[in-house]
Amino acid sequence: MEQVFNNFGCTGGNVSPALQWSGAPANTKSFALTVYDPDAPTGSGFWHWVVFNIPAGTTSLAKGASGKSMPPGSVESRTDYGVAGYGGPCPPKGKPHHYWFTLFAVDEPAIEGADANTSAAVIGFNLHFHAIAKTKLLGLYGAK
Numbered sequence: 770m771e772q773v774f775n776n777f778g779c780t781g782g783n784v785s786p787a788l789q790w791s792g793a794p795a796n797t798k799s800f801a802l803t804v805y806d807p808d809a810p811t812g813s814g815f816w817h818w819v820v821f822n823i824p825a826g827t828t829s830l831a832k833g834a835s836g837k838s839m840p841p842g843s844v845e846s847r848t849d850y851g852v853a854g855y856g857g858p859c860p861p862k863g864k865p866h867h868y869w870f871t872l873f874a875v876d877e878p879a880i881e882g883a884d885a886n887t888s889a890a891v892i893g894f895n896l897h898f899h900a901i902a903k904t905k906l907l908g909l910y911g912a913k
Contacts, residue, residue, distance in 0.1 A: 773910070774850075774859035785818065785835035785855035790828055790872055794902050797825045797874040801896055803889065806858065808866040811849075816889035817868065818855045819846045821896075822879045842879075846887045853885040858910040865911030874902040 773781025793800070800823035809815035818835070823843045831838060835845060835855035850856040860866040873896050880887075880895045 772857045774857040776850075777859045779857075779859035781857055781859075783855065783857045784833045785830070787832035788830045788870065788872075788906075790904065793825070793874045796876060796901060798878045799823055799825055799875045800827060801873040801875055801880070801892065801900075802830070803869075803871050803873075803893070803896075804855075805869045805871070805889075806860070806866050807869070808860070808864075809849075810861065815849045817848055817850075817857065819848060819889045819892050820844065821846065821875075821883060821892055825878070844880075844883065844885055846883065846885050846889070846892060848889070858908075860911055863911065865909040868908040868910060870906040870908065872904050872906075873900040875899050876901050 771782040771784045772786050773779050775781050775783040801821040804818035806815040806817060821844055824840050827840045845853045847853050848856045858868055876899050883892060
């Protein structure tokens with residue numbers, strides 16, 4: 770419940786999870802992280818967290834880092850909740866939803882022209898052309 774959203778009928782802590790990684794390509798200039806729920810009943814899924822311009826030397830994000838202690842230079846942009854930063858799962862009752870955490874190794878130190886108001890689609894467009902590697906972690910969560 771610590772990572773679950775705290776609104777829209779959910780009563781979680783909305784704390785971003787701790788994440789750790791290793792083995793990035795040598796030519797990595799920055800990282801980007803997205804959390805996406807393809808099962809949301811929207812017709813286009815739901816973006817829960819979008820972070821980019823994470824410095825290349827970064828190998829982890831601490832629990833609760835969103836909005837408080839992100840690596841210097843990192844940008845958290847707008848999610849489908851309408852605000853920047855981590856927004857935890859809050860699926861409608863029924864079957865569990867899939868939450869895809871995707872970490873991208875990026876060939877540029879920063880996504881040019883992007884800021885905290887940039888949509889997930891625009892960040893994804895840029896990552897399509899600048900990601901040199903990626904890895905995924907799947908989480909499942911559902912309310913009964």
